[in-house]
Amino acid sequence: MSAALRYAPANCADGAILSAFARDSFCETFGHLYPDSDLRAFLEENYSPALQTAEIVDPDTEHRIAWRGAAISGFVKLGRERTGHALPGRFALELHRLYVTRTDQGAGVARTLMDWAMARARARGAVDMTLSVFSENHRAKRFYARYGFIEIAPYVFKVGSIEDADLIYRAALDA
Secondary structure, three states: OOOOEEEEEOOHHHHHHHHHHHHHHHHHHHHHHOOHHHHHHHHHHHHOHHHHHHHHHOOOOEEEEEEEOOEEEEEEEEEEOOOOOOOOOOOEEEEEEEEEOHHHOOOOHHHHHHHHHHHHHHHOOOOEEEEEEEOOOHHHHHHHHHOOOEEEEEEEEEEOOEEEEEEEEEEEOOO
16 A cells, blocks of 8 residues: 655755656656757756755745655755746746645646645735646646646647647636
8 A cells, every 4th residue: 555645845855855756757758859968968957956956945936845755756946936927916836836746646746736736826926827838738738727737828848859849838826
């Protein structure tokens, strides 16, 4: 029998394990799309242990981790709006990442993390939330639609020399 899930905010000691989890999750889902050299450089630039620790201590960024025993089952990262698609006069936060292990997909982990992120965004005064999603990630697009997210703009997501077609989504939190 597997360990029960528990949810907790990330702390400084979680930087290295969060880095490894984020790298593994990104590679498992998207790694096949990129040349090895581009992928390695992207992972180092975006998921290094030092960067994960810096993001954890950033007061504008919040992480919530789903733990199954001593292993991460999933996590969500919420922070400043960086897509450039916030509406004038409406404070928005961005869902930067939501990753869940394949073994826990469909087990409610993503839903629990997303519910937390939306509640935290509202508590911080956000009236909108934005995110970007890979255009071919149909499972994620269906998931976000259930939370009221709608596609608002195309976005180019670069991993080295590869340019992916991503989409910017936005949801009103005050509806």
